[in-house]
Amino acid sequence: MAFLAGSVMAGWSASAQTNPVTSATPSTQLQAFSRGRVAHQRTLGLTLGSYALANMAVGALAAGRERTEAHYFHRMNVYWNLVNLGIAGLGLLGSRKADPDTETLAEAVRRHESMKQTLLFNAGLDVAYMAGGAYLIERGRHNSDKRDQFTGFGKSVIVQGGFLLVFDLVNYALFKKRGDRQQDALLGRTSDGIGLVIPLR
Incomplete structure (x- = not known):
């Protein structure tokens, strides 16, 4: 949203010609920009869902009945x-439910920036999860009665948090690389500032 506000302050420029970055018309660029975001979001969901199902299947099979550290590790994997x-x-x-072909430029830019901010925020939470896992392991060292439980849970949280940290940062980088270039083209970034490209029909 701050990026859009900057474009407004820099001034507006109307253009009916094709943007030099691509041979597509500006309206087609906007649709491609929004469709790319929705497709990436779908890929995120499928990837995370597949990872979750695989972890649940392995965890359910590997947990076993004996209350060992491995049991608690795999049990937490299932819960997580x-x-x-x-x-x-x-x-x-x-x-x-998204309909990228009907989004306005303001909506598309806002949702793109919001997605990047969400991924970065999640990455911060992932670091906190890993710190929580380390805390559980430390508690296990001082609690002989629940050492296996605390240690197993802690190691699971660190592994799962580490995966999510990599997942969020990689997808942030991919999202930024793909989307920011299209966004700059739509907003008409120039060496003198930013001007908004408005499709004229």
């Missing part, structure tokens, strides 16, 4: 990925 599966499902549902 139930949440991941729910998040993935909500994301896929949202991408199915």
